[in-house]
Amino acid sequence: MIAGAEFCRLLVESGFDFFTGVPCSLVKSVIALLEEQGGYVPETREDAAVGLAAGAAMAGKRPVVIMQNSGLGVCLNALASLSLLYRLPCLLLITWRGYQGKDAPEHLLMGEISPAVLETLRIPYQVLAAETVAESLRWARDTVQQRSTPVALLLPPGVIR
Amino acid sequence: MKLADALGVIVPLLHEELVVHANGFISRESFHLKDRPENFYMIGSMGLASSIALGVALNRPDRRVVVFDGDGNVLMNLGALALIGAMQPANLVHIVFDNEVYGSTGNQRTISAQVALDAIARASGYVRVQRVDTPAALRTVAQEFLVQRGPAFLLVKIEPDREERQIGRITHDPPEIAARFAAAIRGWRPAASDPSDQETRSR
Numbered sequence: 617m618i619a620g621a622e623f624c625r626l627l628v629e630s631g632f633d634f635f636t637g638v639p640c641s642l643v644k645s646v647i648a649l650l651e652e653q654g655g656y657v658p659e660t661r662e663d664a665a666v667g668l669a670a671g672a673a674m675a676g677k678r679p680v681v682i683m684q685n686s687g688l689g690v691c692l693n694a695l696a697s698l699s700l701l702y703r704l705p706c707l708l709l710i711t712w713r714g715y716q717g718k719d720a721p722e723h724l725l726m727g728e729i730s731p732a733v734l735e736t737l738r739i740p741y742q743v744l745a746a747e748t749v750a751e752s753l754r755w756a757r758d759t760v761q762q763r764s765t766p767v768a769l770l771l772p773p774g775v776i777r
Numbered sequence: 778m779k780l781a782d783a784l785g786v787i788v789p790l791l792h793e794e795l796v797v798h799a800n801g802f803i804s805r806e807s808f809h810l811k812d813r814p815e816n817f818y819m820i821g822s823m824g825l826a827s828s829i830a831l832g833v834a835l836n837r838p839d840r841r842v843v844v845f846d847g848d849g850n851v852l853m854n855l856g857a858l859a860l861i862g863a864m865q866p867a868n869l870v871h872i873v874f875d876n877e878v879y880g881s882t883g884n885q886r887t888i889s890a891q892v893a894l895d896a897i898a899r900a901s902g903y904v905r906v907q908r909v910d911t912p913a914a915l916r917t918v919a920q921e922f923l924v925q926r927g928p929a930f931l932l933v934k935i936e937p938d939r940e941e942r943q944i945g946r947i948t949h950d951p952p953e954i955a956a957r958f959a960a961a962i963r964g965w966r967p968a969a970s971d972p973s974d975q976e977t978r979s980r
Contacts, residue, residue, distance in 0.1 A: 634836065657835065657864065660856030667825030667857075671797070671832020674817070674959040679832075697821025698829075702955040 617777040618746050620645025624653075626750050627680065630757040632707060634672040636665045637682030640711040642773055647682065662687030666694035666766075669706040678760070679706045685713055685730045685770075686723070695737055695766060705760040708739070708768040715772045734768050741768035746775050778912055778935050780806050780874055781942075784845075786915050787872065790923060791815075794870075795962060796843045797830040799823070799850040801881035802938075803874060807845060808947050814961040818947045818954055824853030827861065827871060834866040837962060841868050841923065848875040848889035855897065861928050862902025869928045871903070872919070876937040884937050898930035905929040 623646055635650045636657040650656035659665035662683045669679035683691070688710055699706060713719050714727015726733075734741045740759050742752045752769055759767045780802060788811050797817045798804040804818040819826050827844050834842040851858070851873055861869060873894060878884040899906045905922060906929070909915045915933055922929040947954070 634832075657860070660860055661854075663822075664825065664828040664854055664857055664860070667822065667828030667854075668832040670825075671829040671834075672836050673832075674829075674955060675833045675836035675962050676959070677836050694822050694825060698819070698825060701821060702951040704955055 617774060618749055620649055620776055623749060623776050624649045626753050630753045632678045632680045632757070634669070634677035634679040635682065636668050636672075636679065637709070638662050638665060638684070638687055639682070640684035640713070642684075642711040642713075642771060643682055643709070643776060646709075646776060661690055663691040663694040666691045666699055666706070670698050670702070670704045673704045673706060678757075680709055681706055682709045682711075684711045685726050688730060688733055689726060692733075692737070695739065699766045700737070700739070703764045704766075705764050706766050707756050707760055708766055710768055710770050712743075712770045712772045730770060734770075739766050739768050741770055743770045743772065744775050745772075749775070778910065778915070778933075779938055780876065780880075780935055781810070782912060783874055783915060783933050783935055784810050786912050787919050790916070790919055791843070794841045794843050794923065795830075795833060795837075795958070796845055797826045797833070798845045799826040799847045801847065801849075801879075802942060802944070803845050803847050804947060805944050806942075809944050814957050817958040818949075820947060820951060824850050824857075826850060827854060827857040830869060830871075831857065831861055831864065831866060833962065834869040835864060838866070838868055840962065841870065842866070843870045843872060843923070846871060846873045847880070848873060848877060848887045848894065849879045851894055852887055852889065852892070858898055858901040858903075858930075862898075862900075865902065865904075866928055867926045870922050870931070871898070871928065872922075872931045872933060874933050874935050876935045878937045880937060884939075895930060895932040898932075903928045903930040906932075908932040908934065910934040 672679040714723035830844040877890045
């Protein structure tokens with residue numbers, strides 16, 4: 617496991633500079649730190665967060681949208697008909713509830729299909745692991761810039777404390 | 778007053794303002810009337826024009842950001858009114874053309890005849906809120922809102938178009954719309970009288 621503070625440091629070091637989203641308990645340390653640094657906008661819905669990030673990207677920022685994978689379902693149309701259509705870059709940090717079928721019942725189906733949903737949307741993604749967080753963030757930074765599209769990092773439980 | 782009449786009053790008042798347009802006839806009428814590099818036309822993602830505008834406004838407090846929104850769009854993303862009220866972007870002007878119908882899909886009614894969108898905006902924390910239903914009142918209030926401290930919410934009650942408007946779609950590609958809008962944001966320099974510019978030069 618890596619500390620939330622270390623994750624935030626790597627995130628900021630990778631050049632990301634605008635943070636919004638809807639919380640998940642798996643990233644509570646990350647959101648608390650971003651809030652503390654005054655750089656987190658608490659959105660009301662994940663699709664609205666994608667819209668906010670789109671505006672931030674056009675204003676020259678490198679946005680990150682934090683959400684639970686339940687929120688991935690909420691923002692399908694925003695991703696398809698805004699971010700992907702207009703080629704607006706952002707990093708989606710998506711917590712992976714229902715990972716390996718172990719979770720509360722409301723998370724099981726979305727947990728099972730989250731990677732397939734991203735593949736269907738043609739959003740490049742990686743699964744975060746504690747040992748490779750820095751590499752994944754570098755990959756995300758480079759891919760967001762090169763392809764000018766949303767890129768996702770799926771965060772299973774037990775990676776960030 | 779129809780949508781085209783209302784836009785005919787507001788658009789000539791615009792100079793360097795960035796304008797995020799809701800999808801449907803709002804984008805198409807405005808594009809038809811006067812295409813500007815400072816215009817972002819949202820052709821999909823219904824409901825999100827206000828969220829996109831907030832994302833611009835928070836990151837460019839030196840620019841005036843306007844939303845051309847519709848009642849159907851606002852009702853689809855009421856949370857955006859709450860977040861704008863909470864974040865208090867002083868440079869945001871939210872203009873809602875309210876014809877009480879979904880105009881692009883055949884004038885099915887929305888619920889804005891029953892629900893006072895201006896009251897929701899006021900309760901959310903917009904510092905200026907007005908409802909207008911004549912071109913003269915629209916001109917007066919829009920002129921004020923474009924220069925006053927916001928966030929401001931202007932509800933423009935309009936009549937629906939009874940017959941389908943024969944009006945073209947946006948001819949730019951979406952990536953071109955985004956790139957042009959981003960360039961209009963980036964390329965602008967404040968006038969010499971602007972305090973933020975003097976601060977930059979003194980550094």
